[in-house]
Amino acid sequence: MSLLLSVVSSLALWVGSSLLVASVAIIRPRRLYGLWNDLRDRLWEIRKPLAALVVVLIASAIGRSSLQTVSELFGLQLTWAIYALEGNFVAWLQSTFGSPQLTMYFSSVYVYGYVFLLAFPFLAYLALPRTTTVKRLLVAYALNYAIGLVLYTVVFAYGPRNVMPDMVTSLLFTHNPEFMALTGEVNEPTNVFPSLHTSLSVTVGTFAVLTRREYPLWTPLAAWLAASVVIATMYLGIHWLTDVIGGTALALGAVSLSYRLVDEE
């Protein structure tokens, strides 16, 4: 459909140019040059974690709809429990801080910023002389997706915008309905716990802190973007605070597991 195509091409354009600028500014031309010369060897070196991530992504793409059915039939219907736990936090967040400018900001961060946030560290860590970090990053991504998929299947719940539309506006889709064409392709509305946006952003943020010696400029930028994405998930009415806490826990678990699975060379 042409609507989807236009969103995807605009996304590719924006993220592509940001990656270019950030690569030059943060990775620096010298390392980029080294990466270019050594690209084939490095990709070969990281083939196992890369293959693992690709397998998880393909499995998720293929199995998602059948797992969704399993979730509908046998999943724990926990929407009420999440709501009972945190009440109107998301509604409070929206009503207290909501403004057109912030909506604009968080919408773009949620879509464009997020994709950039996930893509850039792969480049940056691949440009490092040793491949340990990029391997760990890939393993952590794969763990996030794999565990997230299991939790999505076990927990059947809808997000705040679907449950309390009288108090929480679905800001992303109200102001940018075209984004729905994109997120509808990759997300089921019942996949809220945990928030994968949160877990992957926090994963990247954690890595950015752990690698602050290599890329001191990236650390504050990643922290800012990750925090923005995390807040955006709630501000836009898509996720509960509970999903965000779950996502953060998942991220920290995935990072620490990735350190155990991939040893220092």
Place this chain on the structure above:
Amino acid sequence: MARHVSRRETLAGVGIAALSAGCLDRTRNIAGRDRSSQLTLEINAPPADRDPNAIRIARHLAENLNAVGIDARINTLGLTDLRRKVLINHNFDVYVGQFREAEPFDPDAMYAFTHSQFVAESGWQNPFGFTDINGTDELLASQRRTGGDERREAVEDLQRTLCELQPFTVVAFPDPLTAVREDRFENWTNRQPLSVGGLLGVERVDAGDGDADGTGTESGDGTAAGETTAGDNETTAGDDETTAGDNETTTSDNETTANGLIGDNPFTDSGDEEGDSATLRLVTTDERITQNWNPIAAEYRRYGTFTSLLYDRLALVEDGEIIPWLAAGWERVGDSGIEVSLRDVDWHDGEPVTAEDVAFTYEFLQDTSMGTTESPVPTPTFRGRVSAVDEATAVDEMTVRLTLDGVNDAVGVRALQVPILPKHIWEERTDVATIAGFEVDAETTEAVVTNNEDPIGSGPVRFVEASPEESVAFERNPDHFLVRADDGDDSTGGGDGSTGDEGDPLAGIPERFRGKPAFDRLEIEVMGSDIAAVQAVGDGFADATVSNLGPDAVPRIGREADARLVTGRSGGFYHVGYNTRRAPLSNPRFRGVLASLIDKRSLVDIAFDGYAEAAASPLAAAPEWVPSDLQWGDGETDPVHPFVGEPGSLDAETARDRLREAGYRFDEEGRLIAPGA
């Protein structure tokens, strides 16, 4: 749903102390009782993306229930899961939903919905498990059999009884809002855009010049339609020779038909986006039509509009007008018989539609196992309608006799409105449904659970392709009687001798449906939310929305330059349904208090942006049936169970008093104590 601390836990806790104290008997008397706990009610509703109105009603009710000390929990479920839970499994406390009639309906629609004879059946019949043998049941039976004032009285009493006993609480009749753009298709009806009549009444703007002339002068219209359909018939003939039925050939055949049609038609030579211009593009938030085309599946049908376009019924009722549809006509024979003569039509696979098919359909819907299971497995929808027919027999090839169960004419006409199914396909589906060869439930047949892929009906559109949860495409059926007979009328249809002797083969069909549908292809695309759907119409990706629009989406229609709001009258009232099998929902007094917690007036403003009519009676869409004491009128509040409090603010203390009067008790924290199960 009430949770109790188990007896064993309690006993373990006090066991030792009790033994040492030596008063085991007293301990047993206390610990043997179930501990009291707060009443919990689960309210099931679809999420906002799927139905923006229902969840708002659920939220409103939950808030007020919590205010009076009942622990209300909202459980959001997809449309199919919700129906399965409520209609099939009866495993719910409270649900919020819409009645299944798209248009204002005859009072007999309440027969299957509330008669106690259906409590054990699954589907759209009495999901509440409501039993009122001497009141509701008798009135339902009497309104079926009587006529005139006697029926009117029964119907009025029936409404009074239902309002008093509240097996469900009517909230409001929504306006069937539709955002349309009229640059490609026009003449959107202002009665009910999403209905068989509404969709068939739509005209193409492309052929606009021709049509505009045509409506003025009969002959102009006739030639235009004649020419296009002549082209159709040529390919149809070829179609028949190569024995269609194989879906692929049918599809490819029709592609050429479409091209040929545009080449032939002098009115479409404007040159803009050729094949696309004859496609009516609809958007919905209801994905079910992309997954399942079974006209009797209760989980998947909302109003059944699109399956009604696939499967003709004997009669079509539009805005109170009874139109002989698949039936060319009928007459009453004796006391309880109707003799129906059929039009000469074919199924989408080329087989002729016969009286045998019609007789089969009525028998089949009574028992989809056709007598092969221990007890009958009736259809989950249309149950009330087929229960009015005792027997259906084929008199000859084209005539079928229905023996009615002593019902009046109005109910008889309702009985004519069930989808007629091809015997040669559905008689294969009478076995008990299995998963991988295992019988899971002897109460279910294949017919009830099949997704009915590649549906073969006789209707004005036929199935082309679908991609589940994304889109579905239908195409105009060039063999349908609306098209074919219209053609035969003008150009002395070759070989159509059988219909010739009746004079006008389209007798009884209103002018606006002749030669229809106006589209060659009908595409329905699933959108993420009502807002996205309205946006798609505004941006020109779609011609109309066909699912419910919420208060955030409606104002958006006004802001889109090309989009317009069309509305009408709906029969699909929103209601809160109670599972009367479960205490305390089994108590009509308790249900009455719940009903008075619903501020219908405010909900109309909040949940529907004013585009709905609050109501007390389920028949409010047909006001001629509603007695004056049940009419909402200009009053601010419900005539039977008025809202407790001022509009917009609940008087929780008074509501508690009502509950106390009804015999319910509260603990010191104001929580309603669940009565022992």
